[in-house]
Structures are given as structure tokens and as C-alpha cells.
Amino acid sequence: MRRQRRCSRWIGAGQGTAMLHDMLDQASYMAHGYCLLWKPWLVALHAGSDFLIFAAYFAIPVAIWIFVSKRPNVELKNMALMFAAFILWCGLTHIINLVTLWVPVYEFQGWVKAITAAISVTTAVSMFPLIPRALAIPSPNELQLANRKLALEVEAHQATLAALEKTRDELEARVKARTRELEEITTRFRLLFERAPVAMLMCDDNGDIRQMNTQAERLFGYPESELTGVPVETLIPARHRDAHKGLRADYVKAATVRAMGPDRELSARAKDGTEFPVEVGLNPMEVEGHTFVVASVVDISERRQREEQIKMLLREVNHRSKNMLGVVQSIARYTAASDGAEFAQRFSERVRALGASQDLLINSDWRGAEMAQLVRSQIEHFKDLIGTRIQLHGPALRLSPAAAQTIGMALHELATNAGKYGALSGSGVIVIEWRLLDDRLLVSWRERGGPRVATPTRRGFGMTVIESLTKMGLSGEVHLDFEPEGLSWRLDCPSERVLDRHQHVEPA
Known part of the structure; x- marks a missing residue:
């Protein structure tokens, strides 16, 4: 069906526009980056390599053009220009390779490759008749010696490159393994932190909030983005903030896992100014020489209300029992007649x-x-x-x-x-x-x-x-x-x- 549509476009008016539209049509193809799984380093490797190859392939024809322009009597000038065109179009194929990482213009890429192939074949065919003339050009001994020396250097560089590539592969494997371990540890910690049934806060050794879970957002009424980097005293009633700074500094000096202020009545402050009683558990962590503290915060308002309700009910039961006895006594007294x-x-x-x-x-x-x-x-x-x-x-x-x-x-x-x-x-x-x-x-x-x-x-x-x-x-x-x-x-x-x-x- 695509061929039939393409043929009909060639036959009708506006053939060039339709053909260009087909070549740039992306809807039916997938960008080459998907094949590379969009791995940043792999995409960068392909993109950088193609760009550098294009730059080199573009520079070589420019150098050939400059050379033949300054040496009008150079032998095989036309062959040099054809070779320059061949290199230039080869470079174009690489720059389009780079584009297809994100934009799937594979049909346009195919036409560029076809033109490159045509120029390449023409250049190759043209070279054979010129071989006798090329062989007639004398080669100085100095050039041969330089070539040998260059070959030795290339071999040395290749050996060095192979060793470096091996070392690089080993380091990359180690880095990947270590990164994977750290990611797994971070993921587990994040899941435990986020899915905790109570409010959780993590503060650094300066008392600034670095992380909080969804329960903490609900409890205090702040989004995490609004509290990140803010002193934890923001969540404490103003009358207790100065004293808390001193207590926090003393705790960081000798941090241990314990409840906060077990002998004190603790209260917290929400975004809307509401104060409520809390219980706080402290859990310190040492990370790269710094002390981070994970605090679990539990709103005990309902517990306090239940305790007060129980006390009230006990008083009410006592009161009603006395009233009931009084009613029964009255019934007995009036009935006794x-x-x-x-x-x-x-x-x-x-x-x-x-x-x-x-x-x-x-x-x-x-x-x-x-x-x-x-x-x-x-x-x-x-x-x-x-x-x-x-x-x-x-x-x-x-x-x-x-x-x-x-x-x-x-x-x-x-x-x-x-x-x-x-x-x-x-x-x-x-x-x-x-x-x-x-x-x-x-x-x-x-x-x-x-x-x-x-x-x-x-x-x-x-x-x-x-x-x-x-x-x-x-x-x-x-x-x-x-x-x-x-x-x-x-x-x-x-x-x-x-x-x-x-x-x-x-x-x-």
C-alpha cells in the first residue's frame, strides 16, 4: 500500500513535495535511540562518534579543495575532487545517523546513502584507469621510512588503546555493580521510609529537614518541597523552638536510638497553626562523616482524648450511680405508704x-x-x-x-x-x-x-x-x-x- 501511494504521488502534480514528505515521514518508524534503550552513555557515544566522524569527513574535502586550489598543476586533480565529494557524502551519512537517534527519517537516510553509493562507485570505477598514472608518480625513500615509523606508532597506539579499553571495561563493570547495589539500598530505604504507617522526617546534623514521607505531609499540612532545607523547628510551637535547638545540638553529639523527651509533654505545630501532642522516636545514621536523624512522629491526640473520655466516663458513672440510687430511694419512700x-x-x-x-x-x-x-x-x-x-x-x-x-x-x-x-x-x-x-x-x-x-x-x-x-x-x-x-x-x-x-x- 505504501508503494502504491508513493507511485500515485510521483504520477500526479507536486511529485517533489510528496516525495520529500514521504522521506521525512516519522509516523511509521521508531527512533534509533529506542534500540539503544535510551541509555545516556550509549546514546552519547553514538551521537558523539557520528558527529566527530562527520566533522573529520567535512574537514578532509575542505583540505583537499584548499590544496588543489593552491596547486593548479597538481596531478589527478579531478580524481582528488571526486574523492573529496565521496568523503563529504560519507560524512553526511554519519550526521544523518546522528539525527535518526531521535528523528526516524530513515527514508531520507536511504536516499543520502544511495547518492553516497553512486559517488563511491563512480570514484572507484574512475580510479582503475588512473592506476598507471598514479604508479608513475615517484615515492621518496623518506616517505617510506616515515610510513614504517608511523605504522610502528600505530601498532603501539593500538596496543595501548586495547589495554585502556580493557581497563575501562573492568572499571565500568565495577561501577555498574556498585551503582546497582547503592540503587537497591536506596530503593529499599525509600520504600521503608515512604510506606511507614507514621510520619517520618529525616534531618541533617544542622537540623534542616532533608526528606519526609506522605504521612508527614498529611500530619503537618506541608508538601515535602516546602519543608526541604527548612529547620525542623518550623514544626515546633514557637515557645519551644529556642530550647529545642540546644537539645538537638546535644543529641547530635552523642546520638542514640531512643524516644525524644520521654519525661516531657511534646507538642508539634501544623501549617495552619494547630498544635497537637506527639510522641517522637529518634534514629541516628552516620553518612560520610555526617549525622542524619530519622524521626518518627505519632499524633497522640486521639489517645489523649480517649484517656480524658475514660476519666469523664468514670466520673459520669459515679455520678449517675448516685443519682440512680437516689431515684430508687425516692420510689421506695413514696411507694411505702x-x-x-x-x-x-x-x-x-x-x-x-x-x-x-x-x-x-x-x-x-x-x-x-x-x-x-x-x-x-x-x-x-x-x-x-x-x-x-x-x-x-x-x-x-x-x-x-x-x-x-x-x-x-x-x-x-x-x-x-x-x-x-x-x-x-x-x-x-x-x-x-x-x-x-x-x-x-x-x-x-x-x-x-x-x-x-x-x-x-x-x-x-x-x-x-x-x-x-x-x-x-x-x-x-x-x-x-x-x-x-x-x-x-x-x-x-x-x-x-x-x-x-x-x-x-x-x-x-
């Missing part, structure tokens, strides 16, 4: 209700309790009626631990009363609703369809829980109405007193 059997039953039920609220809080790691789950836990005995005679309406809300305990106790008392005397003792229904209005939480319990309701003549512990204790515990308002068609209970309290502080909710 009944006879023995009733006391045991009511006390057990109330403690179980409190335990149900506690289970929700424990399952959420004391982050609060979902309002819907809290309601369901307190009417567990009537769960079969949920959706039919017991209606629940309200958005997803998470109550704080204290609010969950208080509201849970109130809901338990309301459910107990409904089961014994209210809507659930007959065929009535209960509607439990909750919602947010501005910055207030509204909760309501409405019974309808049960036995006729009358205002009680005495106040028991249940009424104290759903009115007084709920009001005090939530800093809200409680409305309890004994309407004939059914009991109604409403809670209106500040949302900030009852909602988990981590929850974001949209008010109704």
Missing part, C-alpha cells in the same frame, strides 16, 4: 420501668434515647394494642439521658393508671403525641372511650411523678385534666432541657 403486697408489686413495676429507660440509654452508649422507643418501652405490656387502640404520633427525637428517665417514669405511671382505671381497662383508646414548637417540646397523653373519669380524692406517688417530679426535672409546665370522657396529660418544656445536644432538628 401501701400495704406490704401492694408495695412489693408497685415498687417492682416502677423499678422495671426505670430499668427499661436505662436499657435504652445503655444501648445508645448514654447518648440519649429515641422518643418513640422510650414510649414503646413504657407501654410494653400493651404492645399488641399499638396501632389500634394506642396511637403514637411524632417526629424522630433523641432525648437526653436525664430527660429520658423523667419522661419514662411519667409514661409508666400513665400507662399503669390507664390499665387499671382508665381507657385500657375497658374499650377506650389512647393517643400519645409529641412535637417541637419553636424552642419548646410538647408531649400529650389523651384517653378517650374508657370508664367515666372523676378527680381523685388523694394524691399518690403516681400523681407526684407525672406532675411534680416531671415539672421539676424538666423545668416545664405539666397540665393534668380529669375530664369525664378521659384523662389528659400535657407536658410543655424547653427543648434545650430535654433533647440530646448533638441532635439537629427542624421545629414544626
